[in-house]
Amino acid sequence: MGASLAPLIVMYLAFMGLPIAWTVIRSFTGPQGTGLGNYLEMFRSPFLLQSFRNSIWVSAWSAAIGTALALPSAMAIRRSPKREAFTVFCNTVNNFSGVPLAFAFIVIMGTQGAITILLRRHLGLELDIYSSTGLMILYVYFQVPLGILSIYPALDVLGRDLLEASRTLGASDGRFWLKVGFPLLLPTVSGTGCLLFANAMGAYATAYALNTNSNLVPIRISSLVAGDVFLDFDLACAMSTALLAITLSVTFLGMRARVRSQGSSPGGNLLDISNPRWSAPVLLGTLAFLLLPVLSTVLHSLSSSWGATVLPDGLSLRWYRELIGDPRFRWAVLRSVGVSALSVGLASAVLLPPMVLSRCFYPRLYRGIERASIVPLVVPPVVTSVGLLILYSPTPIGGTIWLLTPVYSVMCVPFVARGISSALEGMNLREIMEAALSFGMGPLKALVQVVLPNIKGGLASGALMGFSVLMGEFVLGNLLVGTRFETLQIYLFSKRGAGGHLASAMVTVHFLVCGTLSAMAWWSLKGSRSGIRDREIESAGCGGKVRQLIRRWRHAAY
Numbered sequence: 177m178g179a180s181l182a183p184l185i186v187m188y189l190a191f192m193g194l195p196i197a198w199t200v201i202r203s204f205t206g207p208q209g210t211g212l213g214n215y216l217e218m219f220r221s222p223f224l225l226q227s228f229r230n231s232i233w234v235s236a237w238s239a240a241i242g243t244a245l246a247l248p249s250a251m252a253i254r255r256s257p258k259r260e261a262f263t264v265f266c267n268t269v270n271n272f273s274g275v276p277l278a279f280a281f282i283v284i285m286g287t288q289g290a291i292t293i294l295l296r297r298h299l300g301l302e303l304d305i306y307s308s309t310g311l312m313i314l315y316v317y318f319q320v321p322l323g324i325l326s327i328y329p330a331l332d333v334l335g336r337d338l339l340e341a342s343r344t345l346g347a348s349d350g351r352f353w354l355k356v357g358f359p360l361l362l363p364t365v366s367g368t369g370c371l372l373f374a375n376a377m378g379a380y381a382t383a384y385a386l387n388t389n390s391n392l393v394p395i396r397i398s399s400l401v402a403g404d405v406f407l408d409f410d411l412a413c414a415m416s417t418a419l420l421a422i423t424l425s426v427t428f429l430g431m432r433a434r435v436r437s438q439g440s441s442p443g444g445n446l447l448d449i450s451n452p453r454w455s456a457p458v459l460l461g462t463l464a465f466l467l468l469p470v471l472s473t474v475l476h477s478l479s480s481s482w483g484a485t486v487l488p489d490g491l492s493l494r495w496y497r498e499l500i501g502d503p504r505f506r507w508a509v510l511r512s513v514g515v516s517a518l519s520v521g522l523a524s525a526v527l528l529p530p531m532v533l534s535r536c537f538y539p540r541l542y543r544g545i546e547r548a549s550i551v552p553l554v555v556p557p558v559v560t561s562v563g564l565l566i567l568y569s570p571t572p573i574g575g576t577i578w579l580l581t582p583v584y585s586v587m588c589v590p591f592v593a594r595g596i597s598s599a600l601e602g603m604n605l606r607e608i609m610e611a612a613l614s615f616g617m618g619p620l621k622a623l624v625q626v627v628l629p630n631i632k633g634g635l636a637s638g639a640l641m642g643f644s645v646l647m648g649e650f651v652l653g654n655l656l657v658g659t660r661f662e663t664l665q666i667y668l669f670s671k672r673g674a675g676g677h678l679a680s681a682m683v684t685v686h687f688l689v690c691g692t693l694s695a696m697a698w699w700s701l702k703g704s705r706s707g708i709r710d711r712e713i714e715s716a717g718c719g720g721k722v723r724q725l726i727r728r729w730r731h732a733a734y
Contacts, residue, residue: 180529180619181541187526188548191582195563196420196555202566203413214414224396224415231393234308235376238315243369245316245462246323247361252459253324254331260698262459263328266321267641268687268694269466273318274381274650275669276683277469281305281314282386283680284472291472306387314382319372321466326371330364370430374423378556381650385669393419394558394651401565402655409566416559427554470687477680495681505682508667515577515663516646519584520639523592526585528635531596532627533619536606549593552586557651564656575660583652588642595638595697599631640697644690 206213218224253262272280284291285305295301304310338360342352380394389395393415400412480492499505527549534542564583565574573579605627612622628635650665659666668682 180533183526184530184545187522187582187586188551191564192552192555192560192586195560195567197563198567199413199559199563200417200420202410203417206410214410215418217411218414218418223391227391227393227396228418230308230391231377234312234315234392235373238312238319238376239369239372241312241316242319242323242372243365245320245465246327246368247365248454248458249320249462250324250327250331252455252462254328255455256459263325264694264698265463265466265691266324267698268691269470270318270321270325271644271648271690271694272470272687273379274648275385275665276648276686277314277318278382278385279668279672279679279683280469280473281310281317283476283683284469285310285313289472311383311386311390314386315376315379317465317469318379318382319376320462322375323368323372324462326368327361327364330361367430367432370426374426374430374554377419377423377426378558380556380558381654381665385650385672394556397558397562398655401562402658409562412562413566416562419556420559423556424554473680473683473687477677477684479677495677499678499681499685504662504667508662508664511661512647512664515581515584515661516643519581519646520588520592520642522581523585523588523642524635524639527589527592528596528628529620529623531593532600532605532609532623535600536609546593546597549589553590557587557649558655561652561655564652575657577657577661580653580657580661583656584646584649587649587652588646591642591645592635592638595634595636595641596631597634598637599634637697640693644693644697647689647693648686 203214204210204212253259253266256262282305283289285303286292289305292303292305295303305313338356339352342356347355378394380398383390383392384395384398397412397415397419400406400408400415477495478491478493480490480494531542531545534545560583564579568574568579608626609619609622612626613619617626648665649663650669653661653663653666654669659670662670664682664686668679668686671679671682
């Protein structure tokens with residue numbers, strides 16, 4: 177067991193644990209020696225304090241608005257017969273953030289954007305996408321799908337037996353929601369708000385692509401370690417430690433609140449039988465809000481020209497031909513695909529053996545691995561990058577793919593681990609492994625020949641989700657390697673000064689890739705779960721070879 181766990185521990189420590197620990201330690205050092213000098217400088221600087229106020233302000237408001245919009249949207253999706261398709265779409269939009277999202281909103285809400293023109297002509301309003309209001313709209317956009325995905329599973333606590341009991345006692349449906357329904361959902365709603373706040377506090381790429389001079393904490397940290405004028409790693413470590421403390425504290429509160437709301441009602445979900453009038457308008461409004469930037473960007477990429485009018489002057493594939501004809505674009509795609517595939521493969525290789533063996537023989541260790549796999553989602557990438565730059569820049573792997581690959585592997589661990597965990601649910605894994613071992617198979621052979629074929633759907637789902645996330649990653653790639661290893665997101669950012677049509681074509685390609693990967697991940701996971709059938713041998717969802725092996729083992733035992 178120790179041999180299978182060692183690679184995962186080494187990867188976690190080398191590319192996340194040690195960089196974070198060194199960032200915290202170095203925050204207390206400086207030219208004046210050990211002490212609180214960096215923190216005092218941070219609190220004495222009006223400019224840096226303003227960055228914290230700005231980040232907290234935009235995070236708090238976007239989290240509150242995002243949660244308020246996500247709750248009715250999740251309830252409407254839960255009532256819809258197409259709920260699975262809607263969740264796949266929300267997952268796709270959830271990955272549509274960072275540089276592509278900023279470019280999409282510039283297209284529709286920039287100086288000559290369609291929405292800007294409509295507001296200016298018909299309402300006399302001027303909307304500045306580069307203002308704090310514009311930034312808030314972008315943050316709310318990427319918060320809503322995350323909020324929906326967070327709230328949706330928790331709606332199982334609303335059992336129809338609760339509503340029926342309430343009606344039997346003479347209470348109206350309104351009183352039921354006031355006294356029972358919303359109090360049951362309150363821990364989930366508050367927990368989701370905390371998670372969205374932490375997500376916004378650590379967000380970097382969207383604001384940076386919109387305005388590189390935005391005075392937000394993640395952007396200030398990046399300017400201190402990778403700026404063109406002034407570098408101060410000690411001060412960056414202090415700001416990173418403060419940001420990490422805020423995000424960890426809020427995330428902890430959110431997770432505690434969500435734990436209290438776990439569970440489902442055996443009487444069925446009341447959302448399956450109640451369908452109020454507001455459900456359809458809310459669902460349509462949510463789709464319109466999430467689809468408008470995407471469809472506008474696609475239309476812009478297909479337009480021959482689009483001046484100061486609501487609709488384009490004509491349609492053309494010119495921008496796609498120009499994009500595909502650019503050698504830099506082709507190489508950027510190949511680099512992104514290569515490093516993402518390599519990272520996902522490494523994460524799968526170091527995760528699969530310890531997760532399978534610990535689930536068989538060490539359940540407490542398995543739960544520990546599951547909890548540890550969530551950590552990369554909690555730590556803002558800009559915080560990790562500070563420690564990584566300090567530790568590895570002087571080494572031969574600094575600024576190369578050999579640093580980016582293991583860092584990306586740690587980043588996609590939560591998605592791969594979740595896919596493996598979902599596939600293992602319902603399998604009598606201990607019985608399968610004991611049967612294989614008792615007939616002379618070694619642990620590795622049993623893992624490859626017996627277990628892996630039966631969890632390949634869940635593993636593929638997690639791998640595809642991790643691949644999709646890495647294809648859209650910008651923060652670590654930009655800070656750790658930059659243009660020395662130009663990925664697709666870095667290439668897209670470098671084209672921010674080029675024509676909007678070309679940028680729209682790139683964003684459209686990115687969205688199609690994310691959508692395809694999300695749909696493939698969902699179908700892979702659905703297929704892996706549909707293989708789980710009965711309660712004992714067949715409940716393992718195993719093929720005939722494994723069933724025969726277990727039957728032979730049982731026959732020999734008796």
